[in-house]
Amino acid sequence: MDITASISEMGDVPRISLAPSRSAEDIATEIRAACLKNGFFQVTDYYQIVPRDLPGQALAAAREFFNLPLAIKRGLHKVDHVAGGYEPYKVMNLDPSDPMGYGHNEGFSFAAEPTPTAWPSTADLPAFKQVMRSYYGAVTDLAKSLGRFLALGLNLPDSYFDDFYQDQLAHVKLAHYYRSDGSKVTESNVGVAPHTDWGAITILLQDEVGGLEVLDQESSEWIKVPPIPDAFVINLGDLLARWTNDEYKSTKHRVISPPPGVHRYSIPFFSQGHPDYIVRTIQTCLKEGEQTKYSPIRAEDYLKLKFESTYNMNRDPGLIL
Numbered sequence: 007m008d009i010t011a012s013i014s015e016m017g018d019v020p021r022i023s024l025a026p027s028r029s030a031e032d033i034a035t036e037i038r039a040a041c042l043k044n045g046f047f048q049v050t051d052y053y054q055i056v057p058r059d060l061p062g063q064a065l066a067a068a069r070e071f072f073n074l075p076l077a078i079k080r081g082l083h084k085v086d087h088v089a090g091g092y093e094p095y096k097v098m099n100l101d102p103s104d105p106m107g108y109g110h111n112e113g114f115s116f117a118a119e120p121t122p123t124a125w126p127s128t129a130d131l132p133a134f135k136q137v138m139r140s141y142y143g144a145v146t147d148l149a150k151s152l153g154r155f156l157a158l159g160l161n162l163p164d165s166y167f168d169d170f171y172q173d174q175l176a177h178v179k180l181a182h183y184y185r186s187d188g189s190k191v192t193e194s195n196v197g198v199a200p201h202t203d204w205g206a207i208t209i210l211l212q213d214e215v216g217g218l219e220v221l222d223q224e225s226s227e228w229i230k231v232p233p234i235p236d237a238f239v240i241n242l243g244d245l246l247a248r249w250t251n252d253e254y255k256s257t258k259h260r261v262i263s264p265p266p267g268v269h270r271y272s273i274p275f276f277s278q279g280h281p282d283y284i285v286r287t288i289q290t291c292l293k294e295g296e297q298t299k300y301s302p303i304r305a306e307d308y309l310k311l312k313f314e315s316t317y318n319m320n321r322d323p324g325l326i327l
């Protein structure tokens with residue numbers, strides 16, 4: 007094992023245990039340090055919040071979903087970002103400045119009930135919706151719990167972010183990274199183009215393939231976020247950067263697509279807040295004389311702004327494969 011590499015990876019993307027035996031202050035302090043650096047860390051020992059077997063079940067359900075015939079998946083086509091649904095191969099470009107930024111991936115997303123998502127039928131996938139609903143509930147609880155540690159780390163009452171999470175707009179997204187038969191080996195290896203996330207916190211479950219990288223704020227080098235069994239990758243999104251006037255970091259990241267023949271599955275959960283919640287700079291994050299960089303914004307308005315520049319659901323499939 008290359009000790010230097012593993013130390014640096016751990017240092018850049020620290021692993022933080024949420025074991026109930028640990029003090030909330032210690033956890034909050036470690037999370038704060040990670041937020042000041044790149045806003046990326048991995049959490050383990052979360053079983054008091056997310057049942058031990060659930061992440062594995064969710065990944066297995068995602069594989070089954072993407073194995074459905076294309077015609078069935080296309081029948082669940084995403085109509086809008088709130089309702090969610092199926093996102094065909096290469097319709098998402100998280101770097102609108104790059105016309106080649108459409109990634110080698112397909113997806114399926116859904117939000118909280120009663121959002122009218124088109125789910126696959128129980129005849130096709132008997133347990134899918136039930137597993138996904140449980141997963142959504144569990145990661146929602148994890149996001150709330152992380153919100154309390156974040157508040158503590160900012161010297162705020164631990165309930166500070168609770169209103170944001172009240173009836174929040176959030177999405178689970180199943181992602182499948184692969185090279186289509188028609189893709190050429192020489193084609194770009196963009197799985198997901200470089201971007202920052204839009205909401206407050208993203209909770210990502212990744213399988214063992216790897217490919218997620220973060221653009222380190224200090225060195226401007228891409229660093230790998232190694233798959234760790236039984237861990238979630240946590241990263242902050244733009245809203246947390248806005249709240250803290252960039253003291254806490256929302257950092258660019260990307261996914262390198264696996265080589266032809268290899269399939270990668272991941273499940274991010276995007277926590278985007280109550281639509282009407284106004285995100286405004288936390289005054290105690292401003293150093294003496296420092297001006298706020300961001301004007302207050304409604305959580306949903308920010309999300310819409312980003313969504314419209316990212317998706318092109320009407321891309322001509324003839325151009326895609």
Ligand SMILES: O=C(O)CCC(=O)C(=O)O
Binds near residue numbers: 181198212259260272
């Ligand atoms: O699949 C991953 O590892 C990350 C995907 C991602 O960054 C995103 O969808 O925002």
Ligand SMILES: [Fe+2]
Binds near residue numbers: 201202203259
């Ligand atoms: Fe992301």
